[in-house]
Amino acid sequence: MEFLKTYPDPRLDVYLGSAEHIRRALETLNHSRPDAVVSGIPFSTMPAEVGRKILHEIWSCRLPGGRFVAYQLMRRVTFLAPLLLGDPQVRLELRIVPPLRVYAWRKPA
Numbered sequence: 001m002e003f004l005k006t007y008p009d010p011r012l013d014v015y016l017g018s019a020e021h022i023r024r025a026l027e028t029l030n031h032s033r034p035d036a037v038v039s040g041i042p043f044s045t046m047p048a049e050v051g052r053k054i055l056h057e058i059w060s061c062r063l064p065g066g067r068f069v070a071y072q073l074m075r076r077v078t079f080l081a082p083l084l085l086g087d088p089q090v091r092l093e094l095r096i097v098p099p100l101r102v103y104a105w106r107k108p109a
């Protein structure tokens, strides 16, 4: 965490906390309207209610036309809130070890 804060790139803001509170984190960092949320957190191993809460938080981040991208080992993220997110675009990324599936959703504008 402290190392990341010293990383010399003005585009990087660092915040430590659970993605369950992503809206609060974004407001704290003055990024309350992100174009995209990219996540590698393990939706397959967390309790379903925590995963659903995170997906609702991400979806309500006011992302009109914005994207949510999750790279995952397991497909569980697609089952947690299908009515909210709809069907994702799915791509297998072989350049990651182990290969992961990349799920991408776009929120209607």
Ligand SMILES: C[S@@+](CC[C@H](N)C(=O)[O-])C[C@H]1O[C@@H](n2cnc3c(N)ncnc32)[C@H](O)[C@@H]1O
Binding pocket: 017, 018, 019, 020, 039, 040, 041, 042, 046
């Ligand atoms: C498999 S590691 C992936 C690390 C990194 N994102 C990557 O792709 O290399 C999963 C990470 O998700 C984080 N994580 C798990 N649950 C989380 C949550 N509710 N909110 C934020 N991060 C979480 C863990 O702390 C861990 O660092």
